[in-house]
Amino acid sequence: MGEQPPKLAESLLRWLVGGRDADAVSGDLREAFATRGGGRLWYWGQALSCIAVRMSTHRRMLPGLGMDFQYALRTLRRNPGYAVTAMLCLALAMGVNTTLFSFLDSMYFRKLPVPDAGRMVLIQRGDDEAFYPWRDFASVRDTVRTLEPAAQNTFFDDIAIDRLSQHATVMMVSANYAKVLRIGAGLGRWFSPDGAFSGAAEPVVVISDHLWKTRLHSDPAVLGRRIRTLGRTLTIVGVAPPGFRGTVPPLAVDAWVAADGVLSSASGLMMELIARLSPGATPRSATAEMRVVATRLRAAYAGNPRLQGPVHIEAASGFRVGARGSFLAMLWLISAVSGMVLLIACINVANLLLSRAMVRRREMAVRQSLGASRARLFRATLAEGLVLAAGGVGLGIAAAYWTQFAIEWAMTSLPETYYQGVGLGIDWRVALVAGGVGLASAILFSLPPAFANSRNLQAGLRGEDGPRLSRQREFYSLAQVALSLALLVVTGLMVRALQRVQNIDPKFATDHRLYIELSTTRNGGKPAAEAQLFTGLLERARTLPGVADATLAWQVFPGTGASCASISRQEQPRQMRSNTVEPNYFETMRVPVVRGRGFGMESMPGAPAEVVVNETMARTWWPGEEAIGKRVWLGCEGEHREMAQVAGIARDSKYESLSEDALPFYYLSRRQAMGNGYFNLIVRTAGDPYEWAKPLMSLVRGSPDVTVYEVKSMEHAVASSLWDVKWRAGLLASLGLLAIALAGMGLYGVVAYAVSQRTREIGVRMALGAAPGDVQWMVLAHGLRITGLGILGGLLLSVAAVRLLHGFLYGLSPFDPVAFAAASLAWLIVAMLASWYPARRATRVDPLTALKYE
Amino acid sequence: MPAAYIGEFEQIVLLAVLRLGDEAYGVPMREEIEKRTGRHVTVGALYATLDRLESKGLLHSWFADPTPQRGGRSKRYFKLLPKGVEALSAAKAMLDRMWHGVRLKRESDG
Numbered sequence: 001m002g003e004q005p006p007k008l009a010e011s012l013l014r015w016l017v018g019g020r021d022a023d024a025v026s027g028d029l030r031e032a033f034a035t036r037g038g039g040r041l042w043y044w045g046q047a048l049s050c051i052a053v054r055m056s057t058h059r060r061m062l063p064g065l066g067m068d069f070q071y072a073l074r075t076l077r078r079n080p081g082y083a084v085t086a087m088l089c090l091a092l093a094m095g096v097n098t099t100l101f102s103f104l105d106s107m108y109f110r111k112l113p114v115p116d117a118g119r120m121v122l123i124q125r126g127d128d129e130a131f132y133p134w135r136d137f138a139s140v141r142d143t144v145r146t147l148e149p150a151a152q153n154t155f156f157d158d159i160a161i162d163r164l165s166q167h168a169t170v171m172m173v174s175a176n177y178a179k180v181l182r183i184g185a186g187l188g189r190w191f192s193p194d195g196a197f198s199g200a201a202e203p204v205v206v207i208s209d210h211l212w213k214t215r216l217h218s219d220p221a222v223l224g225r226r227i228r229t230l231g232r233t234l235t236i237v238g239v240a241p242p243g244f245r246g247t248v249p250p251l252a253v254d255a256w257v258a259a260d261g262v263l264s265s266a267s268g269l270m271m272e273l274i275a276r277l278s279p280g281a282t283p284r285s286a287t288a289e290m291r292v293v294a295t296r297l298r299a300a301y302a303g304n305p306r307l308q309g310p311v312h313i314e315a316a317s318g319f320r321v322g323a324r325g326s327f328l329a330m331l332w333l334i335s336a337v338s339g340m341v342l343l344i345a346c347i348n349v350a351n352l353l354l355s356r357a358m359v360r361r362r363e364m365a366v367r368q369s370l371g372a373s374r375a376r377l378f379r380a381t382l383a384e385g386l387v388l389a390a391g392g393v394g395l396g397i398a399a400a401y402w403t404q405f406a407i408e409w410a411m412t413s414l415p416e417t418y419y420q421g422v423g424l425g426i427d428w429r430v431a432l433v434a435g436g437v438g439l440a441s442a443i444l445f446s447l448p449p450a451f452a453n454s455r456n457l458q459a460g461l462r463g464e465d466g467p468r469l470s471r472q473r474e475f476y477s478l479a480q481v482a483l484s485l486a487l488l489v490v491t492g493l494m495v496r497a498l499q500r501v502q503n504i505d506p507k508f509a510t511d512h513r514l515y516i517e518l519s520t521t522r523n524g525g526k527p528a529a530e531a532q533l534f535t536g537l538l539e540r541a542r543t544l545p546g547v548a549d550a551t552l553a554w555q556v557f558p559g560t561g562a563s564c565a566s567i568s569r570q571e572q573p574r575q576m577r578s579n580t581v582e583p584n585y586f587e588t589m590r591v592p593v594v595r596g597r598g599f600g601m602e603s604m605p606g607a608p609a610e611v612v613v614n615e616t617m618a619r620t621w622w623p624g625e626e627a628i629g630k631r632v633w634l635g636c637e638g639e640h641r642e643m644a645q646v647a648g649i650a651r652d653s654k655y656e657s658l659s660e661d662a663l664p665f666y667y668l669s670r671r672q673a674m675g676n677g678y679f680n681l682i683v684r685t686a687g688d689p690y691e692w693a694k695p696l697m698s699l700v701r702g703s704p705d706v707t708v709y710e711v712k713s714m715e716h717a718v719a720s721s722l723w724d725v726k727w728r729a730g731l732l733a734s735l736g737l738l739a740i741a742l743a744g745m746g747l748y749g750v751v752a753y754a755v756s757q758r759t760r761e762i763g764v765r766m767a768l769g770a771a772p773g774d775v776q777w778m779v780l781a782h783g784l785r786i787t788g789l790g791i792l793g794g795l796l797l798s799v800a801a802v803r804l805l806h807g808f809l810y811g812l813s814p815f816d817p818v819a820f821a822a823a824s825l826a827w828l829i830v831a832m833l834a835s836w837y838p839a840r841r842a843t844r845v846d847p848l849t850a851l852k853y854e
Numbered sequence: 855m856p857a858a859y860i861g862e863f864e865q866i867v868l869l870a871v872l873r874l875g876d877e878a879y880g881v882p883m884r885e886e887i888e889k890r891t892g893r894h895v896t897v898g899a900l901y902a903t904l905d906r907l908e909s910k911g912l913l914h915s916w917f918a919d920p921t922p923q924r925g926g927r928s929k930r931y932f933k934l935l936p937k938g939v940e941a942l943s944a945a946k947a948m949l950d951r952m953w954h955g956v957r958l959k960r961e962s963d964g
Contacts, residue, residue, distance in 0.1 A: 020917050020928065025901060027920075027927025028880030032897075035881075049898030 003038040005030055009047040017054045018373020025050050068383035076387060082356065083388065086349045089742055090392025090441070093345035095399030096338045096735065098434045102400070104335075105430055107327060108318040112247055114181045119277040120316040121147070123290055129320070130290075130311045131270035134263055136297060137174060140273070146281035146289045150180040151259060151271035154248050158519075159255060160228040160707040161215055165519070167709075168211075168254040170229050171246055172271075175260045178206075180276050181247070187212070188223045188238030191258040203261035205234035209242040211254045228707070229255060232262055247274050250319050274316060283313040330728065333804050337490065337735050340483050342441060344739050347476045348746045349388060350445035353381065354476075355753050357449040358469050378450045385446030386439070393438035397431060448472065470754065474786055477750045480743040481790025482797055484736075485827055489798040491736035492819030493805060494729040497812045501725055506557065506718055507653035509590040512548075513714035514689045515556050516696060518706045519678040531670070533705055534679050538582065540699055541683055546692045549684040551588040552670055554580040556680045557714075558721040560655050564636035565666065567621060569643075573636050577655055580668045586612070586650060588684055596628040596648030599669035609634075609644040609672050615652045617664035632666070644668075657721055659810040682714070689713050728808060740830055748834040751783045755838040763847040772843035779842045783835030784828075791824050798823075857944035858910055858937065866891060867903045868912065868942050871932045879918075879929040904932060912938030 013029075014022040033043055076083035111117035123130045132140060137151045151174040159168040178190035186209050205227060207216075216222050225236050234257060246253025263269060277286060294311045301307050318324070357364075364377055452469060518537065520530055534552055541550040555561050561580065564573035583599040586592065599610060611632060618627035627646050635641035652662050670679075681700065685692045693711040700708050755762070762775055802814035860868070870886045871878045880897065887895050907913045914935050920928045934942075 021901075021930070023920075023927050024880065024917060024930035025897060027924040027929060028884075029897060030925045030927060031881045032884070046897045049896035050901060051898070053898040053902040 003033075003040075005033045005043045006040050009044050013047045013050060016051050016375055018375045019371050022373070068380045069387065071380060072384040072387045075384065079356075082352060083391070085745070086352050086388045087391040087395055089345045089348045089745070090389060090438070091395030091399050092738055092742070093338075093342040094392055094396025094434060094438060094441075095403055096738070097342055097437055098396055098400035098430060099403045100334055100338050101433050102430045104331065105433075106249065106318070107324060107331075109429060110249070111315075111317045112181070112249075113244055114183050116182065116276075117317075118315070120181070121275050121277060121283060121286065121313045122316045123149075123273045123275065123311055124314045125309050125311050129272035130294070131272055131307070132297065133301070134259065134267045134269045134271050135265060136300075137271060137273075138265070140293055141174070141176070144289055144293065146278050146286040147273075147275040148176075148180050148278055149273045149275035150174050150177045152177065152247060152274055153259075153269065153271045154251060154253070155230060157229050158707075158709075159211070159215075161225075163701070163707045165228075165517070165707045165709045166215070168229065169246070169251050170255045170257060171248070171253045172230065172257045172259045172262070172269075174271075175258050177256065180274070182276075183241060183244060185238040186241040187220075188236070190238055191260070203232050203234045204237045204258050205229070206238040206240055206256045207236055208240050208245060208252075208254050210245070210252070212239045227255070230257055230262065232257075234261075247316065248320060283315070287311070287313045329807055333490075333808070334731065334735075336801070336804055337487060337732060340487055341735055341739050341742070342437070344480050344483050344742045344746070346441045346445040347480050348742055348749075349385075349441075350448050351473050351476050351746055351749055353385065353446065353449035354452060354469060354473050355749065357381070357452045358753075381450035382443070382446045385442040385450075389438040389442030392441075393434055396438070397434055400430075400434070448476075470757070473750050473753070477743075477746050477786050478790040478793065480746045481787055481827060481831075482793035484739040484743040485791055485794025485823055486797040486801045487732075487736045487739045488823035488826055489794070489819055490801060490805065491729075491732045492823050493802065493809060493812065493814065493816055494725075494732045496816055496819050497809045498722070498725050498729045500812050501658050501722060501810050504654070504658040506658060507591070507651065508557070508714075509588075509684075510714040510718050512685050512687075512689050513589075513682060514685060514693060514696065514711055515680045515682040515714060515717070516700060516711045517556075517678070517680050517709040518700060520705055530677055533703070534670075534681075537681060537700060537703060537706070541681055541696065544683075544692065544695050544699060546686050546695075547683045548686050549584070549588050551585045551682050552582040552679045553585055553589075553682060554670070554679060556682070557654065557717055558656050560665075563634065564639075566633045567631075569633050569641065571633075573633070573641075576666065577663060578666050578668060579655075580670050580673050582670050585667070585682075588682060591650050591653050593648040593650050596646070598648055598650075599667075599671065601671065609642060610647040610669060611644045612648045612650050612667040613646055614650050614663075614665040616662040617666060618646075618649045620664055634668075658718070725808075725810070740826065744830045744834050747783060747786065747831060748838070750786065751779065751835045752838040752841075754782055755779055755842045758842075759845055760851065762842050762845045763849070763851050766843075766845060767847035767851070775843050775845075776839040779839035780832070780835045783831050783838075787827060787831035791827055794827075795820065795824070857940045858912065860907075860912070860941050860945055863899075864903055864907060865942060865945050867900065867907065868934060868938055871913065871934055871938075872942075876931075878932045883932075907938065908932075910937075911935060912941055 010026055010029075013026055016022075017025060029043060029046055032046075033039065036042070112120055114120065125131075132151070134151065137149075141149055153172045155170045155172065157168065157170050158165040159170065160166075173191075175191040178185070183190075185206065188206075190206055191204060207222075207227070212218060212222060216225070219225075222236055222239065226233050227236060228234070240256070245251075246256070259269075259271070275286075277283070290311050290313065294307070298307050319327075367377060368374070452472075518534070520533060538550055538552055541547060560577040563576050563578045565576045565578075566573045581599075583601055586598050593612060594615065596612075598612060608631075611634070613621070613627060613632075621627065621632075622630055627649060630646045632644055632646065633641050634644055650667065652665075654660060655663055655665055681696075683692070683696060690713065697708070697711055700706060765775060766772075798820065799815070805814055866887055867883070870883045873886060874882055880900065884895050884897065884900055887893065887900075904913065904915070908915055912935060913932050915930050915932045918929045918931055920926045
């Protein structure tokens, strides 16, 4: 015989066609190959034609597949416990992953909630939005053909309704905003689209549905009411449609102010453009046109760096490019963790299927000897996996639907309105990915049992591969222990980091201290009158019963004032943090002045201004010298600069966050510096501080010229500054618990199965006089052996995984022994619990029954 | 019950089985068809048709013992069942009826 037919093609043919058919066909091909004297290409063509015919949906695959699915469904129905366990495992993991993906989706792909959102674009310059002076907007709008642009600008300002203020996100937009977006109003109207506002026209505002419902209690007579924001009193003309939170996700906008009503047409305020592509225009043609506009503007504003650099058009979807970065590190961490949870769940299901495979060895061997091909048995197992995965995905999406509510609820409880614009809805993209993940995991967890089922089962029938399959399952369980241990270590580190940050002493008093933010409504009031107003409030607060002391500070932790200072007039000013306080601030807040003196109550006319610097500033600005009496120049470049003298040195404390390193900082006296219409009134109370919140509130609201915000305690301010650390620790802790629960179930399954397989052996041991304790220990040791090896692997894995935590640990060592030890200990306890029940069952074995068992 | 309708390639395959008699298995069948029709036939297409005809009950197949010259693989032999013969003759009769009295133009021109 000459040439041999290509081996790969032949084995493919035999594997995929299977059974005696494959035998006959490959025999035919061999014979023909020999008579025609070779032709490997010909052989491949023939073999593939057979495979294609066998695989074609019309012939064999589909009817067979239909049967496979029917059979899988029937099997699952007969073993509901097994099916439900597997599906729940998958559903939990898929729910987590679906939620995660819906977050990713909203970050990168989700379009704005407006009609025909695919045509909405932003004009970008580099990674940032391109800005245009307001005075040029009208000409850009009227000349550009490819785009229909609207101008917008986002402000973090307060909204005051009935003189009670709250922090908010406010947008200033051109009058054609709603027309460009093609959105209607939930109530009332948007601005007149032609922007026909005469100078005398009353400035108007549209508020969000959210603000209307939460602050105005869905008042049907809201139109015509007034609110204050951006330094103006504005009339509400409309309420935005429910669910519309603006065009700058993840920010949630609370109010839209018509720029035409509040800005003069010559204003140079920089606005960004959001636009709709005109019919027939493409992003490319729009880019070309906007570049021409940009060139014209560059020539007109040669000195303005914000107008330099080429512009381009980008689809308006997902978060602002700039906002994406702040989420990335966290997303990496959560993706890795939820991927691991999914992997653990898949291993669980693979383990379940493997144990079923062992039970069904006899059935599989019978089917094989009756002529079922390996491919057929393989497919049957895969079908079972697919049915389980489909159930898992379905339940998972339902689970994600609920977790989404939970997370959205958690987000609205966050102190930042910043994250409230994150949409977690499940759209087709999310469902598609969830389905894809389900399919991929079905294949992942069906492969091991499918291979086990389609192997030569002669050995299986004789029970020879039992130990091998058991070892395989032990290995999976070990991998689960390792993976979940790594998760536990990560969780432990996060919790430890949280603990560490919480235990940091802010170095100022927080107990029994309430504060309330105040700002004057008097526009352009005289500084002296303003100072008098605040002094009056301060003095009246001191007379309240239960108030031991009161003081004023421009900023309260974790806020600080941004400013600049330098040692000499010639030196470049350095960026600094500062606060403007009432002279008694240092006593009231227990931030002692360690050297020199604090501020005097009255400023001497003509005397230089005084500053109190903190220890770090004294040490780093005048190393080795006495700081008191030294001069500093206050004010940033281009601003009015003023000389001041160091009067005293105050102890270091925390200013912006508990985890910050020592920071140079200085204080100015409220009696000397100009106020800007805004102060926090801090009171020290005798008893429970919240008992005094009401009288304090009615006191400040009694003054007609101030708007007030909520009363808060200093303890609350410190605690809520940790919200992101807490949030992260909470999220990871819940995922870690989920992981350990899944892995614990896996371990239980393996140990319990081992006990059931060894019933006979245990019976013999007991009959020969083994004590129940010995038998129990034997089973327990089995579980612990797997766990021990898993912990070892998990510790190695953790050492690699903690790299992801960089930046989340606040100075805690990533190899913190407590976190590592606690995670290992937790797993040992879980392993004991998971093995305990099977161990107890093992001792209940009646030797006689066990011996009759087989 | 009227005889099963069969397509052209099915007729060809059934005829090949008839012509080969005791030697009707994959290799000679393909050769027979390629030789007589001048058409190229893949093994996949041939077996697909054979399986279909078997499931319609027109054919019967069995596996013979493996022979050494085929690398120890068995042959699958085919034989027509009465229903197959019926279907074949019905197909022929149908075509004959259709051809009856028809003269193609080109023939008369020639």
